[in-house]
Amino acid sequence: MTVLVVGSVALDSVETPFGKADNVLGGSANFFAASASHLTPVQLVGVVGTDYPMHDMQALAKRGVDLAGLEQADGASFRWRGRYRHDLNSAETLETHLGVFSHFRPKIPAQFRDAPFVFLANIDPRLQLEVLEQVRQPRLVACDTMNFWIESRRPELLELLKRVDLITLNDGEARQLTETSNLVKAARWILARGPKHVIIKKGEHGAFMFTEKTVFYAPAYPLEDVFDPTGAGDAFAGGFMGYLARSGDLSEANFRRAVIYGSAMGSFAVEKFSIERLLEIDAKQLASRVGDFRKLVAFEDEL
């Protein structure tokens, strides 16, 4: 089954202790699509300017990402320039130029409106709500968000929570949204406001998935070389949604497997700049890493 993603399509310039990359493909929708397309067909909705390297998007198109919803508008593309220090835990934003993204109003093409799986990547909650007006009865809607919207669009974000099945957010965002330092309590706060699943991403410390009655935890893969953390969260979401969409199975057991696929995709994303590594890997490498996750947490019952 198809997954629809609506989010940013950007040009990133990133500096890490291990190198730098200039004007490479970035943005939540690109990372999500590069990841999810390993598992299921993807429909992408976003906006770029006239300066965007559209030929570079062909790598995604070849992987089964339908770009019919990628609008090219007059003006400059969204550009982000950032730097990671040695600990790689948080990006320092050096420049942000929203360009045409600042006037983005998602228009879902007619042929995308029946998408059974929808991911509302990190954009203005008002636009996320507009997307929901345009799609018909999806089986699962998930959203992401960030500190900026939690602060500036709180009422709209709370409205959105009522209308999504799942939210992914990082630990700092969960604490900010719920004004609660304890993550278990933060998750309960969110679950009480709509979503049936809450995924709290903790970066190098893994991810929790909470439901009303269960907690599942997936570690981050212990990599020796984390090259560039940009996009790990969106690659996680892509692996997660892609896995659910591929099987169409919404059981708890399958949600858990989906979190592991998301974690595997996140671990690949950080091994190179941009979506480079996500484009390189094949089904065998993905299966092998999922197997590594199993070994990482496996312990046998006592005799």
Place this chain on the structure above:
Amino acid sequence: MTVLVVGSVALDSVETPFGKADNVLGGSANFFAASASHLTPVQLVGVVGTDYPMHDMQALAKRGVDLAGLEQADGASFRWRGRYRHDLNSAETLETHLGVFSHFRPKIPAQFRDAPFVFLANIDPRLQLEVLEQVRQPRLVACDTMNFWIESRRPELLELLKRVDLITLNDGEARQLTETSNLVKAARWILARGPKHVIIKKGEHGAFMFTEKTVFYAPAYPLEDVFDPTGAGDAFAGGFMGYLARSGDLSEANFRRAVIYGSAMGSFAVEKFSIERLLEIDAKQLASRVGDFRKLVAFEDEL
């Protein structure tokens, strides 16, 4: 089989966002013993002053902790006063009075010298080495350490590494010791210098156990109320060593189970002040929490 612990026996005064406790049992050896004694007989070696509330130690004695190695010396007991802010991640030390602990020279009683399992809790590496001179052919020796010794006793600590089978340390200490930010590389650095197992504790983010060929990861239990983090690491070590000593099985599979028992004990330790919760729990509660750890990370194979 018996486990011998050599470490500090202190009086703690702790303030957290949830309350305060004054002059309660603390120190690495107490937390370790309260935890390990749920699984196996414990022999404790340490020193206190004439002001120590020896009657409070009876709770440990009743649980099978042999206090024959607890010396009472002329002078004041080791006292620590600390505070945790809302995030509970790091203690702020307000006062430290070493008292008789500053002249501690561990004397292992004759009847303790054949202990098959030895835990050298966080004390001066020179003293940890002195303990090793006094014990006969233990099956497994593990040690802990801290930033202060990494800085001030580096040569002695490196000498100790050659002579222990396992080291537990937290992520910050691992980075400091190895001058490496990546924990996988840090673990390899330590493994190359002696220990066959390295356990890196990440507090609320769980713990890694590294061997030359394997990595195992155990999450921290997602508690709704973390009351006082003091002693969690030593309770972890107690659960871990106690589990190994109980079975005497040094297979990889058993080491993994031991890490889960350690994690379970760490999660109990933080639910109340001092060793209070560790003294309350019973075998059923421990088994139930170990079961919860299994549910927390379990995901089924694909069909």
